[in-house]
Amino acid sequence: MREDKPLAKGETRTASDTMRDAVGSHPVGTSVGAVGGLAAGAAIGSAAGPVGTLVGAAAGAVAGALAGGGIAEMVDPEAEDAYWRDNYASRPYVSQSYGYDDYGPAYRYGVDSYTRTGGQRAWDESESDLATGWDSARGSSRLAWDDARHASRDAWHRVKDTVERAVPGDSDRDGK
DSSP: OOTTSOOOTTOOOOHHHHHHHSTTOOHHHHHHHHHHHHHHHHHHHGGGOHHHHHHHHHHHHHHHHHHHHHHHHTOOHHHHHHHHHHHGGGSTTOOTTOOHHHHHHHHHHHHHHHHHHTTOSOHHHHHHHHHHHHHHHOTTOOOOHHHHHHHHHHHHHHHHHHHHHHSSSOTTOSOO
């Protein structure tokens, strides 16, 4: 939803709408992109010596911030939550002992974690960090990480696939 677009009757603008519509404004994606771009720019600029390293790092940080923010803008957390709420029960790892209130935080954790990494890390590279952070992220979910990991991975890959379809080429270099 664009801020300059008139609202329909009964429609409200959320903070996530505003953040999503402002290019480069997502703080997590922008930060991740800036760090990755800084490193890449510094490496490329190193061929021209110390000054090239500094110039390359600065240019890379700006470009990376825009790219990282762009990935975050492609993801609508509310739409992801609605998708998983409607579809979680059909997933093979879902136990009848738990409801969406248990699985929902795991799906959100997968979405947020993929966005936070800016798509620069694979699930397998990130899983141990996610396992460590699950207790802080789980909220009222009763799932232990061994159960939550399946839902988080599912959401991670759904967002990854969404980004892959939106970005031309093989943005994450996985051959798809």
